[in-house]
Amino acid sequence: MTIKLLHQMGHNSIWNKDSFEKDGVGVGLCYSPVHEVAKNINAAKKQLKETSIFDPQFYLPSSQKKKFQSYDFFPNTILGEKGFNTIDYTAISSESAKRCVDFQIKNNFEKIVIPARFYEQIHPKYIEQQSESFVIPFINYIKKIGINTKKKIILTVPITSGMLNVVEYKINILNWITSFPEISGIYFICQHDRSLKQISDASFLVDYMDTIKSTIDADLEVIVGYTNTESILYTLCGDLSLTVGAFENTRIFSLDKFIVSDEDRRGPKPRIYMPELLNWVNFEEAKLLRKQSPELWNAIYKPTKYSEDAFNATTTITFQNPLLYKHYFLTFAEQINNISKHSGNHRVAYVTSMVDQAIDNYNNIKKVFTLEKNGSDEHLIPWRNAINLFSKR
Template sequence: MKVFHQAGHQTIWNLESFREDNTGDGVIFSPVHFASERLERIVEQEIKEVSLFDPQFYVPDSQKSKLHSYDFFPEKIMNGFSTNDYEAVAYEAAKLCLDFQVRNDFESIIIPARYFPELISDYVTQQKKHFVDPFLAAVERENIDKKVFLTLPMTAMMLMDEEFKTNLLNWVTAYPEIDGVYLLVNFNEPTKQLQNFAKFKSYLEFIQGLMEAELSVICGYCNTEGIIVAVLDVYAVTIGAYENTRGFSIDKFLENDQERRGPAPRIYLPKLLNWVRWDTAEEIREDLPGLWEKIYTPTEHSEGVIASGQRPHFSQPLLYKHHFKLLADQYSEIRGLSMSDRITLLQEKIIEASKLYEEIEDNRVIFFDSNCKGEHLPVWNRILRHLRTAL
């Protein structure tokens, strides 16, 4: 199982973490955040060779300027995207996009896809004629000797609809030329950690269906629940910095001039299997040093923040690099274990995290928001129980 950085805003942090801390096995580059010329010019070839490029056709008429630096992006190649007319340029766009990925010698080829927020009846038809068929034709024509992954952007509603999910599985698994799926799911959850049992269970069942058809699965835009997904020994999971790289949505591809207040800084505490507001972490560190020692796992990055004596800002890199390093370590810990042993280890970690949360509560610490609490842990524990039952 590989661990890719899900790049986004400030991709340089991912690259620095990969180079300097040896976190992860590569990077999934995001063109909406990284212009074409910059990607080709400043990223070392040895990094590209172990990395992937996500063409990000999710919103084909996106006005984001960096996407327009890629000559194959639908809005760019058509000088104004139109669904009805795209078929006329689909093969040209596929060739240009494939040429870009081959020229940069990325580890594998990713076929793009469009995101649909609803359960539309022609989902498969549109993906097939606009993206999959043109790309596979280009791959065959160029005689490409790389793994080929099909992007599959989904909603939780799609996962929960058995007929729709079955149709997707039947379609995707019918291509002998496709080696795997780059799976992205918009869970549309109000919480930062995935807490909906039915959605999580359907997600894992869909992954298992793909793997039973001998398809490799890259689970994109993972948050901490990726360590539960890793029980299935998928081809790859991801780690990201900002929240929009740890949960899939199309917001980043839309023009929005409305100012948003920046999020409160948080620190990842692996023993709690969660991110906690920095202010609460600082409160525990100062007032309850014995408890802090139990819940805190230091890195040079988090120690640097503490040593500065300043409250960190969400736009600074150190706490994200701290997260990359510790989550990558957690993935390394379960690599090489059997599925049964992975489940056992993670159940033990969930029990330990629950006990630590109880101790925090016993010490009358009040969290600023519910996302800092361990409310996801019972759901994850139940998910693991179901996975064990299926062994």
């Protein structure tokens, strides 16, 4: 078994589909109902769905996002005009589960995903609430129709870094997710608040990696959703599935995209993924560095047809342009494929060498150029520490 990549779909999901179909990046897609109405998913190519999964996204059951209204199983939709509340939903949770499972079967997704609610704070009844509202109703219907004998059943487990900090809480969650014989795997979603785009908290990374590895050691398949470049570290936990996304809200989990808002948001500056830096760099700064220090640039730049088109473009590249994202998909997939060739201590050594090389490359850049904070190397020493701490456990 190797490390697999799934495309975390979002806005402009055609870019993900193109990358998967035309460039051969990944093994499938992770469909997102908050971004795509039900009829479009029903009409999608069969071969696209057969190796893909559907995330029902019950994270915010009261979400009034318009596209959720096209799914008759979504909690806020099935309850009609009065909207979601826990007590009323519990009464019809079995019907919601039936409709959701039937939707996934009808579309012949590779696996059946059981959704879960996201709690931003440590909830004293996290397990009881998830079990009563979602897990038990879904498993009961899954067993009733016997689909668990034909397809793998994946349980969504949305958590926060705060939950992982509390050892007893983390152990209880691990005991809970391993208590269902019908469950074949876990789809982890973890929210970790940060000031920079990259995770630079070694303690969190080690806690999350411990959780992932414990789950793999329990013979459960693991999919880690909404991951950014730090997912390279998660490969040290064993063979698993990771996700790649275009826009940041598919690489960093937040409830924001499930909340209806009239607030105008300024689009982010375009960034290019630099595999030799293990980071995304402001595209304008990348162009300056490319022009100023060609020799250094050649040492840190991995060209693709998409990045070359971006650099040669006669019009301004914005964050809405697919070129830089398709470049990321290709280069990141190559990194994951290379990591997959190693296992055990050899994989640890290989990933460590990737981080060390990135640190060296940044040191060379600093001699001629100062990158803005989100394109800097602030995450790399914490990553190096996380690798050391995790590998010695």
